[in-house]
Amino acid sequence: MSETRSVAILGVGTMGRAIARRMMESGVASADRIRGTVKHDWEVDGAAEALGIDVSRDNVAAATDADLILICTKPAGVAGVMEELAAGGALDDDPLVVSIAAGVRTETIEAAAGRRVRVVRCMPNTPCLIGEGMIAICRGNHATRDDLKVAEAVLLPLGRVARVDEEHMDAVTGLSGSGPAFVYVIIEALSEGGVMIGLPRKTAVEMAAQTVRGAAGMVLSTGRHPASLKDDVTTPAGCTISALLSLEDGRLRSVLARGVQEAARAAGGLG
Numbered sequence: 001m002s003e004t005r006s007v008a009i010l011g012v013g014t015m016g017r018a019i020a021r022r023m024m025e026s027g028v029a030s031a032d033r034i035r036g037t038v039k040h041d042w043e044v045d046g047a048a049e050a051l052g053i054d055v056s057r058d059n060v061a062a063a064t065d066a067d068l069i070l071i072c073t074k075p076a077g078v079a080g081v082m083e084e085l086a087a088g089g090a091l092d093d094d095p096l097v098v099s100i101a102a103g104v105r106t107e108t109i110e111a112a113a114g115r116r117v118r119v120v121r122c123m124p125n126t127p128c129l130i131g132e133g134m135i136a137i138c139r140g141n142h143a144t145r146d147d148l149k150v151a152e153a154v155l156l157p158l159g160r161v162a163r164v165d166e167e168h169m170d171a172v173t174g175l176s177g178s179g180p181a182f183v184y185v186i187i188e189a190l191s192e193g194g195v196m197i198g199l200p201r202k203t204a205v206e207m208a209a210q211t212v213r214g215a216a217g218m219v220l221s222t223g224r225h226p227a228s229l230k231d232d233v234t235t236p237a238g239c240t241i242s243a244l245l246s247l248e249d250g251r252l253r254s255v256l257a258r259g260v261q262e263a264a265r266a267a268g269g270l271g
Helices: 013-028 041-051 058-062 077-088 106-113 124-131 145-158 167-179 179-196 200-224 226-235 240-251 250-265
Strands: 007-010 034-037 054-056 068-070 097-099 116-123 134-139 160-165
Touching: 007 041, 007 058, 007 106, 013 034, 013 041, 013 124, 034 041, 034 058, 041 054, 054 058, 054 068, 054 134, 058 077, 058 134, 068 077, 097 160, 106 145, 116 145, 116 167, 116 179, 134 145, 145 160, 160 250, 167 179, 167 250, 179 250, 200 226, 200 250, 226 240
Parallel strands: 007 034, 007 068, 034 054, 068 097, 097 116, 134 160
Antiparallel strands: 116 134
């Protein structure tokens, strides 16, 4: 990335802005080497001021001469953007195209370009906004391992990056893409339980959130199976095992697993 002439971020919405900020903060690219686009005129000035980069509505102008093009538009708009770039000559210098669009396969992006194009597909999640995201990446037919390394360099400031086969990307979307929403529901439910037994709401939310954060950190730092860590907490005849049996009665485990399954199914239809 140190030799990148310019980076185009097509669609500087929530995730596009997060990527731009993290790229600049980490030194992956400086503000004068990043160009962004938005869909509406009224968004231009606000995005430019917020990020300190050149922002316009012209995808072709932003992407021309860019070594790296990040597609951060809605899934339904990806094919149209690629057709626009190809028609405008923005793909003539063989830039690396990185797409974060859920459900849009690399072959769809390649076909829309109507030419040989190097594509890396990734699936980030919203914790990327604070540098604690989970991002899965895979490569298309013409991208190389070096292209994956470039994508990783761009995305690592956002959190953890994992390489997967494209056949697993819908499952990734269902688990880590939608997963934060499931966790927020769990945190909300835990804090409601705390309020119900007398804790102030602010204290209950803080305790629930930190408990989830700490438990997740234990899984990642120790490498132990979650069930093994759970056993550390469930002492014989204790309060935790009693509560866990109540959760099993409510089918919490299967409901969450089915939620991931349903989100993955829906992701398959987005492209």
